Amino acid sequence: MKRTVLGLIVPFVWLVAAVAPFAIAWHHLPEPIASHWTLFGEPNGAMHRTSAVALHVGFALLAAIGAYVVTRPGDHPRGVATGVGVATFVGSLFAAIAIAVVIANYDAETWQDAHQHVLALLVAPGFACVATVIASRAARSLDPAPPRIAPLSSVGLGATERATWVGGARNRGFGAGGIAALALAAVAYALGNTPTAITLALAGILLVPFAELQVRVDDRGLAIGFGPAAWPRVHVALADIRSARRLDISPMKHGGWGYRGSLTVFGKAAAIVRGGDGLEVELDGNRTLIVSTDDAATAAGLLNDLVRRREQHRIT
Amino acid sequence: MLLRIDPSTDEPLHQQIAAQVRRAIADGKARRGDQLPPARELAASLDVNMHTVLRAYTTLRDEGLVEMRRGRGVTVVANDSAPRARVVELARELLAEARRHSLDLRELKKLLESLS
Numbered sequence: 001m002k003r004t005v006l007g008l009i010v011p012f013v014w015l016v017a018a019v020a021p022f023a024i025a026w027h028h029l030p031e032p033i034a035s036h037w038t039l040f041g042e043p044n045g046a047m048h049r050t051s052a053v054a055l056h057v058g059f060a061l062l063a064a065i066g067a068y069v070v071t072r073p074g075d076h077p078r079g080v081a082t083g084v085g086v087a088t089f090v091g092s093l094f095a096a097i098a099i100a101v102v103i104a105n106y107d108a109e110t111w112q113d114a115h116q117h118v119l120a121l122l123v124a125p126g127f128a129c130v131a132t133v134i135a136s137r138a139a140r141s142l143d144p145a146p147p148r149i150a151p152l153s154s155v156g157l158g159a160t161e162r163a164t165w166v167g168g169a170r171n172r173g174f175g176a177g178g179i180a181a182l183a184l185a186a187v188a189y190a191l192g193n194t195p196t197a198i199t200l201a202l203a204g205i206l207l208v209p210f211a212e213l214q215v216r217v218d219d220r221g222l223a224i225g226f227g228p229a230a231w232p233r234v235h236v237a238l239a240d241i242r243s244a245r246r247l248d249i250s251p252m253k254h255g256g257w258g259y260r261g262s263l264t265v266f267g268k269a270a271a272i273v274r275g276g277d278g279l280e281v282e283l284d285g286n287r288t289l290i291v292s293t294d295d296a297a298t299a300a301g302l303l304n305d306l307v308r309r310r311e312q313h314r315i316t
Numbered sequence: 317m318l319l320r321i322d323p324s325t326d327e328p329l330h331q332q333i334a335a336q337v338r339r340a341i342a343d344g345k346a347r348r349g350d351q352l353p354p355a356r357e358l359a360a361s362l363d364v365n366m367h368t369v370l371r372a373y374t375t376l377r378d379e380g381l382v383e384m385r386r387g388r389g390v391t392v393v394a395n396d397s398a399p400r401a402r403v404v405e406l407a408r409e410l411l412a413e414a415r416r417h418s419l420d421l422r423e424l425k426k427l428l429e430s431l432s
Contacts, residue, residue: 155318163320164361166353216353218361295345298318 006084006139007071011064014091018060021102022053033105034114041116043104056098063091069252071139083253085136093128100124152243155298157305164218165302169292171257171273175211178204210258210273215293217302219310222281224271224291226259234271236289241307242282244300249278249292263287279303317345317352321362327412329364333372335405341381341394342402352382352390379404 022029026049033052036045047055070083100120108114157163181204189197209227216223221238225231251257254270261269263283270290272278279296281289281303293299317340321332340346352358355373359366373390376382381404383393414424 155320157320158322160324161320161322162362162364163318164353164358165318167317216357216361219363220361295317302318 002138003071006135007068010135011060011067011087011091014088014095015057015060015064017095018056018091018098019053021099022049022056025102025106028107029102029105030108030111030114032111033101034108034111034116035101037104037116037121039118039121041118041121043111043114043116046111052101056094056101059094060091060098063087063094067091081136081140084139085132088135089128089132092131093124096124096127152304152308153245153297153301154305154308155301157302157309159309162219163302163306164216165299166214166216167293167295167299168212168214169273169277169294170212171210174207174257174273178207178211180204181207213271213273213292215279215291215299217299217306219306222289222291222303226271236281236283238306238310240283241303242284243307244279244281244303246297246300247278247280247290249275249290251275254290263289317350319358319362321364330368330371330375331408333358333362333364333369334375335408337372337376338379338381338402338405341392342405346392348392348394350392352392354389 029049032046032048034043034045035047035052036043038044064087067084067087070080070087100116100123104116104120105111105114155163181200185197185200185204188194188200209232212226212228214225214230216225219238220235221241222236224234226233249270249272251272251274254260254272257272257274259269259271263269267285267287269288271292272290273292275292277292277294277296279291279293279299281291283289317337319333319336319340321329321336323329325332337346337352346352352373353361355366355369359369362369373382373384377384377390381392381394383391385391411421411424414420419427
């Protein structure tokens with residue numbers, strides 16, 4: 001029920017609140033309408049009525065789609081709260097601005113006559129902030145945090161056994177895009193368009209490392225290599241790892257594709273090349289590392305076994 | 317692909333490594349075109365001599381399951397390898413079991429012929 005309210009009903013209200021003022025007051029608005037004001041409420045910018053509708057409704061619609069996507073079942077609780085917060089801020093802000101813009105322009109002869117109430121400049125963002133806090137608080141309770149007491153997975157590693165797991169993940173789209181960008185860069189350079197060549201080459205260089213991830217687990221820890229050459233490489237020592245589990249990654253929840261965050265600065269990082277199967281590793285100091293990889297369940301099982309064995313060795 | 321070996325058993329380490337790769341191919345965990353870890357890296361991961369890994373890779377190459385190219389590493393080539401790798405693996409197990417029961421190769425062959 002709450003999911004439907006936060007993901008469908010509330011965003012729909014923003015959408016209606018952004019459309020309705022224009023629809024009701026359409027024939028009372030000047031063309032163009034005032035769309036920007038000084039701090040004292042004097043109009044200093046204008047745009048066509050249709051552009052104003054497209055702008056406000058467009059953002060409200062984006063926010064509504066965002067809210068719907070992040071509130072779908074099975075999502076990470078903190079992700080839902082942040083996502084709903086951002087969507088609510090954008091949706092409510094543009095709805096409030098749409099109302100304020102229409103009120104200021106109502107029955108004005110020309111856009112220069114459309115004075116804005118000084119308070120509106122404070123009320124609209126203030127209202128958006130309050131709505132954001134309420135919505136993200138409500139969203140926080142949507143998914144109870146997964147119980148950590150669930151037994152950790154295992155591959156049943158014997159006391160005398162040695163093991164390694166190698167795997168990874170691929171994104172053919174990034175690979176093809178990166179190679180295409182590099183090829184186009186060469187063409188642009190040959191044609192003498194150096195700035196375009198440099199931009200395309202940079203795009204290619206940025207895309208290629210995220211076309212492929214190579215992941216290795218052994219008793220030294222976890223190693224992640226980027227790109228076909230497995231370079232650059234990130235290594236996490238086994239001593240820093242507490243546990244691991246399989247995770248269903250949705251890139252939008254973790255800030256998109258590529259290497260996001262920082263273990264040192266934010267205590268959270270993610271190496272994501274595609275959605276789906278992934279590995280979530282809990283590290284010392286409440287840090288988390290998320291990695292896209294096929295067969296993450298086996299990787300998690302082996303990591304847990306190696307960590308457990310290391311702990312036992314430390315005790316004995 | 318999970319590769320595990322147990323140095324405390326009698327089975328030579330290179331055979332254990334080869335068996336693990338065969339099993340990975342049979343289970344579909346390693347597919348045609350997949351790269352196996354470079355020998356040096358796998359040796360470091362499993363804490364064995366690099367020549368042990370190379371010996372395992374050579375065996376797999378001779379069985380037609382992988383291809384070894386200088387500078388390009390070791391690639392899984394077996395096309396419909398899954399059943400083949402499985403049969404090779406079972407045959408090895410059968411051979412080992414037969415030896416344990418003092419059954420020589422000729423007798424084993426006879427046994428297989430009588431069954432087919």
